[in-house]
Amino acid sequence: MTEDVPRRRSRWPLWTALAVVLSLLTCGLPAALLAAVARQVTERPAAVRPPGGPDDPDDPAARTARLLAAQLDRQAVALLRGDRAGFLAIADRSAHADLGRRYAALRALRVTVWRAEPTGPPTAVPGQPGRWRQPVTFRYCLVVPDCPPSPVPVATRWRESGDTPVLLAVEESRSERSGARPWEVSELVAVVGPRTMVATTPAYRKRLPGLLAEAEAAAKVADLYPVAGPPPDRYRVFYAGKAEWARWYGGGRPRWTAGYAVTVGGGQHEVVLNADALTTGDTGVLLRHELTHAASLPDRGYPGGGTWWLVEGLAEYAGADGAPVDRYEGLADVRRYAAGGWDGRLASLVPAADDTADRAGAAYGVGYLAVRHLVDRYGEQRTLAFFRAVVHDGRTVEEASGQVFDEPWQPLHDECVDYVRAASG
Template sequence: MEDERQVPRRRARWPLWTALAVVAALVGCVLPTALVAGRLLDPPPRSAGDPAPGSDRTPDGPAARLAGAIGAQLDRQAEALLRGDRAGFLAVAEPAARDDLARQFTSLRALRVAVWRAEPSGEPTPTPDRPGQWRQLVTYRYCLVEPACTPSPVLAGTRWRAGADGPRLVAVEPSKSERTGTRPWEVSELAVSHGPRTLVATTPDQRGRLPALLAAAEAAAVVADRYVVDGVRPDRYRIFYAGRDEWRRWYGGDRPEWTGGYVVTVGGGHHEVVLNAAALRSGGLAELLRHELTHAASLPAGGWSGESAWWLVEGIAELAGSADRPVVGYSGLDEVRRLVAGGWDGGLEGLAPAADAPAGRVTASYGIGYLAVRHLLDRYGEQRLLAFFRAVVHDRRPVADAAREVFGEPWPTLRDDCVAYVRTAAG
């Protein structure tokens, strides 16, 4: 989930609640857009090959030549970033832009950026309220740590001033994709620690949390790796620990108030985890990390959407979060009991809690998902459970077809067995 609000303490352990920002953050979400008054908006339809509005309508006109010159400056900047040349990275910009760029340089280097490519998207357009300046959309593609990764794309607006010695960068505006929102390194200085399987990042004022975060993340990665269903482990689990302001800014914010963490798909097959620092004041870090990293391990490269399989997606993550504890040790059982006793209809497909759901209802929803998945695990084993997950979530097969194919059972019968197990465990 995303967004930082003051999250009230629900009980001694912060529940593993995740609104799965990943549901809407799909690969390809960085769509062509037009920049208007500093905001990225969807453009009107244009015919293939049409130049940008307001540009010279010839392929060798002033706008096209300026785009080429901007591209050359972006190439120089990319080369400087990758070799760690801060002065070279800032050299393409005017003084007013350098503080923001310096912060971005520091954060990307701390994240160990391994690939950085920047390409003009379309042609620049004049800025009416800023004579002599041009707006240019730029697609940035990046990898962290691993140079052989499939890069993640970011579309951002930039402003340039044309001059006799070439274009100079005036400003870079944070990306505003409605699906992924602004990446942490675009707007925050980051302190980062790296391990063999994870990287953890936060703001400098919370640098002291990094050793504990990294240790917990590395331990959680060992668990999450068991839940890879497509044979491809994440090259690194990326975890961002968000304070109050960062929770509101990173990836667009605006998460349900009960959110403790979330996963967002950023393209290139990469998922990033955000943890709500306020939610972890009373503990629960290890459990929450196991839950969220399991989402990053188990979900499709392009993300996931839909509510009918919410119980399965969250049930798998809760299973990992519970760390093989017996069912009687699951901390959400009291809330499950209250929901079952209060007239739960036995449905799994509509289990996802609303954004304004009360704490008990949220915990019970996750608990029922956990118990249903736990029943499938106990009855069929981990290999077949993951095969079922892959068929439903990755291959988007109807649950009835997947149940028949993987378990050899009709889904209505199997669903009734899962519900009976939930009622028995809650009894």
């Protein structure tokens, strides 16, 4: 299953910084939300009970589990009410630098829900008496106070200290499918608009106003393409410098990637833009592309492979935002690819990580033109219904074509290929 959806680089010059001064976000949580903090904690699902059960006073693991859960609840309350000292109070001084950065990043992102749920019994660390390792799932919402929270499974490490165990470390979630979130590993600043939240590191703070304006405009387009429910409550966008690009969500993206959308659960895909691959003119196109992924893709991700052309084709179609086909940037790449080594099969388009930017650009362009042909022939709504049947419902393209278009797929596939060759020729 594909965990993220990358988009190719533009060949345009690199970004020119926007000379706009950022007003830092300093507003706190609304009073009504603060009043709900205690309710959040009391509604936290019960932790997995260790052997012996929570009522067994002679079971040290059971007793430790209760004490750790209480400490995590205490920390959650402190985070949501803006109490940095309270957030750090459960931790050893050696952990304060890391936890203080996490606290500041989450507050900058306007965290509105934070729950720490133990996901198994604590285990004693071999050879270290009084030390415990506790798996935990953090569940969080940003900006919006009522959302399906995104989960982050991590491990925490503790030492005994009477009835108030002390937190020693929170490990990064890099071992999980989505990798480390930006707020786990970086100092962040952020701005929020009606439909989007855009965050980056302090080095790029002056770019935030322009990025927010671009993101808000892109959101108006992406909001047209949810196929199985409402669009996201807020589109979450992270702007990555070189170091962050290599680390956020596990890094390791193909060299031709300018941005990607990664599923983080709770109905959310978080979008990352590569600062080194963008220009002022290209940012809007990329944001429309990636936010459309966030609006259109299922929470679980999608199988990839033979459906790649459809997923990327729809995002490229949204990125073009109604522009004439002859203005599409990648037509020259498509022309060379169609005249060269392409086998004429949409299912074979997926670019490899080590492909050239031209080869990757051609693959995206073929997907765009194929989807454009479906829209021109059947309209957007039936094309979106076809997308839903294939990407969300798991139907084959043959089944979905008959169901949605009342046409067999192979002749329609061949029509799309003929259109690709004609439009790019």
